[in-house]
Amino acid sequence: MFSKTALILLAFISVAYSQTDDEESFLFVTKQTVNRFIVQGKELTIKYGLYNSGPTTVFNVNLNDVHSYPSKYYELLVGTLNPKWERINAGTNLTHVVVLKPKESGISNSSHAIVTYQKSEKNTEVQRTYSSEIGDVYIMTGREYDRRFSSHVIDWILFTAMASPCIVFPFFLWFNSKRKYELLASKDKTTKKAQ
Amino acid sequence: MFRLLSMLSTILAFLTLIIFTAGQNCESPQFKVTTYSTQDARLTTESTAQLEFTVKCKNGKQPSNLYADINGQIIPCAQSVSSPGKYYISSSATTHKQLARGRISVKLYDDDSYSALRKARTDDAIKAVKPFGEVDLIHSGESYGPWLPSEFVAVIVFGAIWWVAYRERSKILV
Numbered sequence: 001m002f003s004k005t006a007l008i009l010l011a012f013i014s015v016a017y018s019q020t021d022d023e024e025s026f027l028f029v030t031k032q033t034v035n036r037f038i039v040q041g042k043e044l045t046i047k048y049g050l051y052n053s054g055p056t057t058v059f060n061v062n063l064n065d066v067h068s069y070p071s072k073y074y075e076l077l078v079g080t081l082n083p084k085w086e087r088i089n090a091g092t093n094l095t096h097v098v099v100l101k102p103k104e105s106g107i108s109n110s111s112h113a114i115v116t117y118q119k120s121e122k123n124t125e126v127q128r129t130y131s132s133e134i135g136d137v138y139i140m141t142g143r144e145y146d147r148r149f150s151s152h153v154i155d156w157i158l159f160t161a162m163a164s165p166c167i168v169f170p171f172f173l174w175f176n177s178k179r180k181y182e183l184l185a186s187k188d189k190t191t192k193k194a195q
Numbered sequence: 196m197f198r199l200l201s202m203l204s205t206i207l208a209f210l211t212l213i214i215f216t217a218g219q220n221c222e223s224p225q226f227k228v229t230t231y232s233t234q235d236a237r238l239t240t241e242s243t244a245q246l247e248f249t250v251k252c253k254n255g256k257q258p259s260n261l262y263a264d265i266n267g268q269i270i271p272c273a274q275s276v277s278s279p280g281k282y283y284i285s286s287s288a289t290t291h292k293q294l295a296r297g298r299i300s301v302k303l304y305d306d307d308s309y310s311a312l313r314k315a316r317t318d319d320a321i322k323a324v325k326p327f328g329e330v331d332l333i334h335s336g337e338s339y340g341p342w343l344p345s346e347f348v349a350v351i352v353f354g355a356i357w358w359v360a361y362r363e364r365s366k367i368l369v
Contacts, residue, residue, distance in 0.1 A: 034241040034287070045233070045243055047287055062276065078231040078245050079283060083273035086260050094270055097243045097285035099231060149237060151341040156349045167356065174363070 025054030025090060027061065029115045029131035038137050039145040040105040043077065048113065048131065050085075050094040058117045061085040063096065065113035065131075073108070075101040088117075105141040110134050221252035221305065221327070228330050232294065236337035242294040244332055246284040246301065261327065262309045264302040269312065272303075284330075296336045302326040 030049040038044050048065075052058055062084045069081060079098035088094060102108070112130040119127060232244040250258060261272040263284045273283040284301060288294040304312060305327040315321045 034239045034243060036238060036240055039238070042238060043235070045239055047241075047243060047285075064276075078247070079285070080273070080275040080277065080281070082276040083283060084276050085271050085273055087271060092270060093268075095243075095285050095287050096273055096283065097245045097287060099245070149340065151345050153341075153345045156345050159349075171360075 023055065024119055025052055025056045025058050027052055027058055027088070027115060027117055027127075027129055029063070029113065029129060031065070031113050031131040031134060033134055033137070037145060038102065038139045039142060040102050040139050041142045042101065042145065044074075044100045044102055046098045046100065046134075048096040048098070050088065050092075050096070050115075052088045052090055052092050055090050056119070057087050057089050058119060059087050059121050060126075061088055061115065061117040063113055063115045063131075065098075068110040068113065069100055073103055075103060077101055102139045105139045107136055107138055109136050221250065221254070221256055221258045223253050224258075224328050225251040226328055226330050227251070230331075230333050232332070232334040233291070233337055234335070236291045236339045241287050241289055242291045242337065243285065243287040244294060244334060245286075246330060246332055248282055248284075248330055249280050250282065250328075258305045258327070260306050260309075262304045264304070264326075269304065269309065291337055294334055296334050299332040299334065301330050301332055303328045303330060 028049075028051045030051075032047055032049075034045045034047055035043075046065075048063060050061070050063075062082075064082050066081045069076070077099045079096065081098060083096055085094070110133065112133045114128065114130060116126045116128050118124060226248050228246055228248040230244070230246050233239055233242045236242075250261075252258070257280060261282055262269050263272050265284065265286045270284075273285070275281045275283070286294075303326055304324075308324055308327050312321060312324045315324055
C-alpha cells in the first residue's frame with residue numbers, strides 16, 4: 001500500500017518536472033546531405049535544419065561546423081560553416097545550406113555541428129546542443145561517377161575512330177569494283193547499241 | 196532665463212533623437228548578391244538555393260537584423276561570424292520541380308519593418324508594409340543528363356551503315 005502511493009507520488013513529481021521544461025525552448029538541429037552520391041571534385045550539399053520547439057524565442061544562435069570539414073580536405077564553395085542568427089522565434093523552422101567540394105576520395109566521417117544559444121536576451125548563460133551527424137560516407141572518385149553517369153560521347157567517338165578501318169577499307173574495295181563494273185556495263189551497252 | 200534653458204535642452208534632446216534614429220536606420224540600401232542553386236538533378240535528391248549578399252547603406256551603418264520572406268514564411272537571415280556584413284538566405288525544396296525556374300524575388304525586412312509586419316493583422320495591412328529591400332534568386336534549372344543518350348545515337352548511326360551495306364550486298368547476291 002505504501003509503495004503504491006510512493007509510486008504515484010513519484011509519477012506526479014516526474015510529470016511536474018517535465019511540465020516546467022515545456023516553458024523553455026529547445027533548439028533542434030539536424031544535419032543531413034541532399035546528395036545521392038558524394039563524388040570527389042563535385043558539389044556536396046549539406047543542409048542544416050534548425051527548429052525552435054517551445055513557446056519562447058532563442059537568442060544569439062551560433063552554429064559551428066568548421067571542425068567537420070577542414071579546408072585541407074574540403075573546399076567551401078557556397079555558404080559559411082559558422083553562421084549566426086540573432087534571434088529565432090518560437091516555432092520557426094530554418095534551413096542553412098552549405099556547399100562543399102571534396103578534394104579526396106575514400107571514406108570520410110563528419111561529426112556533429114555544435115550549436116550554442118541563449119534562452120533569454122538578458123541571461124547570458126549559453127546552452128549548448130549538438131546536431132545530428134551524417135556519419136561515415138564514401139566519397140567516390142570522379143572516374144567511378146563518370147563511368148555511370150557521364151554522356152560517354154568521347155568514348156563513342158574513339159570507338160568510331162577505331163572501328164572505321166574495318167568499315168571504310170571494305171567499303172572502298174566495294175565502291176571501286178562497283179564503279180569499274182558500272183563503267184564496263186555502260187561501255188558494253190554503248191558498243192551493243194552501236195552494233 | 197530658465198525658460199530659455201529648458202527650450203534649448205528640449206531642442207538639443209530633439210536633435211539628438213533625430214541624429215540617433217537617423218544613424219540607426221539604413222537609408223537606400225544597395226545589395227550585392229551571389230546566388231547559388233542546384234544544377235545537377237541526378238546528384239542530389241532535393242533542390243536547394245542560397246543567396247549570399249552584402250548590404251551597403253548610404254550612411255555607412257549595417258542593419259543589425261534582416262528577415263527574408265521565403266515561400267510566405269518570414270525567417271531571419273544568417274550572418275557570418277568570420278566575415279561580418281555578409282548575410283545568407285537558404286531554402287530547400289523537397290522535389291526538384293518545386294524550385295521554380297527563373298527569377299524569384301525575395302523581400303527583405305529589417306527590424307522596424309519586421310515589427311510592423313508582425314503587428315499587421317489583415318492581408319491588406321501586411322501588403323502595405325514596405326520591405327527593406329528585394330533581392331532576386333535566379334535559378335537556371337537543373338540538368339537531368341544529356342537529352343539524347345549517346346548510346347542511342349551510336350546505335351542509330353551504326354544501324355544505318357549496316358542497313359546500307361545489307362541493301363547493296365543483297366543487290367549483288369541476288
